Structure formats: structure tokens, C-alpha cells
Amino acid sequence: MATYFDPKAWSPLRAVDLGMDLGKRLFDQTWVDQWTSFTTAWLDPVTDFGVGTVTALMPDVLMTLLSEGILSQFGGQEVDATFLGHDLRATLHTLKVRRRGAHFQTKTVLTQLHWNNHPVEELTAIAHGVRIIPGVPTRIRAAQIDITGVVSVAALLNWINTWQPDWVLETAPDGQIMARHKRRKIRALATGEITNNVLTISVHTAHWRSIRAPRSMTRLAPIPLTDLPNQLRILRAERKGDHIEFTADLPGMTASFDLAQIRSAIVAGTTLIVF
Template sequence: MATYFDPKSWSLSGAVDVGRRLLDPSWIDQWLGFTTSWADPVADLGSGTVTALMPDVLMTVLSEGILSRFGGQEVSATLLGHDLTATLDVFKVRRRGAHFQSKTVLSDLVWDAHPFDSVTVIAHGVRLIPGVPTKIRVQQLDIEGVIGLEALVEWVDAQNFDWRVRLDERGRILASHRSKKMRALVDAQVYDNLLTIDVARANWHGIRLPRRAIKAPALLLDDLPNRASISYAHRRGDKVRFRIELPETTGSFDLAQIRTAIVAGTTLIVF
């Protein structure tokens, strides 16, 4: 049934009365309760409710809640002691047999002050273990991403290796030994944890060295943090594409903190 506005029946006092009712705190509380009702299962689980379906319920609530709250927006998180901010583009969770699999796509990621253009993380064999705090175990993480060459070179230079690296005016990688008077134009790539360095030109005390004298040996990266494995890392123009695999990882989170972070839009914490 249609209703129509009659200007003759309108009055200032009536409008004020409607405004008062709309701004009534109890009405606002009801509205907030309705719009965040998806988070109620998290509150129940946090208070000790345990059912056989708890992992499924909790994963559904968390994935839908995080995506609906942060999808397409900047999200802040503390993940296993590392601070990050990024725009959340995709967050999907689905059951794979006895465990779950999740896919997260982030853009404009800043991880501990290091900028990445984009990162895709697929978590295999995800398990939730009830308790206070709730534990999460992942059998394997596959991480693919793109980082700007300049940002990567700056990160490598900050590691205080024997060689300093920077980009020259033509976007080439220039390496200079910290104590010896040696300089070289180089490029590098990693495949299956094997780092190979291509030396285009090198000089010592300003004297150009012959190519046969500047061949760099390949280096096996077998001592990476968290037992990580680099499937590949190669340069394409001013970008570097990479894929990293991480073995089993364990973390914990507080359900109440996660619920508050989703509702209020604050930092998500996994420790």
C-alpha cells in the first residue's frame, strides 16, 4: 500500500518528535545489535560454548565477518609478531576433507615497513583447536606476490651484507663491496632455493675486470627463517615476482579480541 506526504499535516513539533525517536539510545543499541548479529556465535564460543560443529561455525563466522567488515578496505593486523597493513581484496575459506583451506589476496601490503604491490596467501590444512586462547594450525602456506625492485633492493641493502646494493639512474642493480674497492652491475634470480647472480660488468679500483674473473658461484639458500623455501623469485622490469612456501605454522588468537576488532574495525591479532 502506498502512502503519500501531505504538507498540510506536517508540523515542526512532529518532526522534532520523530528525530528524538530516531536518536533514542535504545534504538541505536538495537540497530547495532542487528547489524553485528553475525558476530554473536563468536561471543558464545568465547564464553565457553562448545559443539561438535564449532570449527565449521567459527571459520564461517570469522571469514564472513572479516570479509564483510574489511573487504575492499585497509586492514591492520599483528601476525605472529609482525605488523602489517593492506587492502583486503579476497578472503575465502572452504572445507577440504578433515581440514580447511583459505585464500587471502592483499594489495598495497606493508609488512614490517616493507611495501609489496600484492600478495596472495593460500593456507592448506587449517585446523582450529578450541580453548582459551583458540589455536590455529596450518600444514603449509603458499605465498605468491609482487614487490617493487627498488623496495627489494633497499631491504637487501639494510641487511648489512659485505656488499651494498642500490639502483643506478638506469634502474640497474649496482653492488659495491663495503671494504674492497670493487663495484659491479648485477642481476639475480632464485629457483628452488638456489640463488644465481649474473655479473654484467665489474671493476676493481676503477680497472675493469675480465668476465672470466667475475663469475659468481650459485648459493643454496638452505637456512631461511621458519624453514621457508623459495620456489622462485625473478625480475620482470621494475617488479620482482616470487613464490615462497612455509611448512607447518601454529598461532593463537583471542576470540573476544577478534570479535571486537571486526566490529570496531581495529587491529586483528594472531600471536
């Protein structure tokens, strides 16, 4: 079974013997010089070596240089990025790549993530069927992205409160979830569940001015989570103490990036942009 490799210790030349000095030109120079040589070959392959060789090897080189450069500069540090029009800030812990047949698979692990100001304690994203397509800008496609993550209960309640106008959900001192109706002054215990991208909130033991409130006053319709970014689907969410563990996925998607901008961001340690 294939395993993830460390991009710092891997070279496509270990698997492909070109019988030329390509390896020396790409991997024995400084990283910036490697990138400059590579970018020329990527955008205009005929000027450097055969088109067939470029077609077979260049995606491996690009993935290696990207993962090595990003991980070397930002690994273990907080990074700012713009991804598909959304701002994020997080600490990068893992960025691994492996080839799966004709495509790639990538694994990224982030902690203390802020996605459009929504905090996520930890997030792991595995992208399947990744392809890169030459051009200006260069395009990258993924067939699917599987996501697992951990978010605090408080952060999730703040997010849920933006989805329904009548109730405010908050944590009680004993850790239970309290529901407070904005107009009717009803207070109650509540539980929530997210399954297959639908949020269901159940209100229990509701009281209005110390009087037991009837069920008709505490029913909440299920909330389809249909407006999440880039058709994100939350498949499952489960509470464990003060945190929520969730799984989600993104369908096939296409993004693009400017090689020169990525190189400058890596060298200078500034914002990475994938648009």
C-alpha cells in the same frame, strides 16, 4: 571440483539440516549478537545443544563469522594486523573459505603490504589443511601455506643489501642492477637469482678506477636464506620489468587467537591479532 565460496552468501545450514532454530539464532540476528551466541556455544557447547552437533557444525560457523566479519569491516580498506609476532599493514581484497573434506582451505589477497616494514606490492596466500581447535585461546592450524607475490626491484635490493656486508646493489637509470663494493671502490653490473631458498648474485663487467677488475675480486658466495620468518622458503623469483614475481611456502604452523579480541577488532576496526 570444489570452488571458493563467498562467505556473505553461504551458510552451513544449507548443507546441514538440524531441524531446530539454530540457523535463526545464528544468522537472523545482528552480527554481534550472532557472535555472542556463537562464542557461548563454542566455549561451552553443552549449555546450548548437543556436543555431536557442535563438533560437526561449529568450525563451519566460526569460519563463516570470521571471514564475513573481517571482509565486511576491512574489505577494500587498509588493515593493521599482528600475525605470529610480526606487524603488517595492507589493503585486504579477498578472504575466501572452502571446506576440503575434514579441513578448510582459505585464500587471502593483499596489496600494498608492509611486513615488518618490508613493502610487497601484492601477495596471495592459500592455506591448506586448516583446522580450528576450541579453547581459550582458540587455536588454528594449517598444514601448509602457498604464497605468490610481487615486489618492486628497489624493495628487493634494499632487502638483499641487509644480507651481505660487502656490496651495495642499486638500480641504474637504465634499469640495470649496479653493484658497488663498499671498500674496494669496484663498480659492476650484477644479476641475481633465488632458487630453493638460496640467493645467488653474479657480478659482471667489474671495473676498479677504470681498470677491469679480476674475477677473484668479484665473487660472491651464495647466500642461504635460512633466517626468514617462520621457516618461510622462497622457491622462485623472476624479474619482469621493475618488479619481481616470487613464489614461496610456509610449512605447517599453529597460531592462536582470542575470540573476544577478534570480535572487538572487527566491530571497532582496530588491529587484528593472531599470536
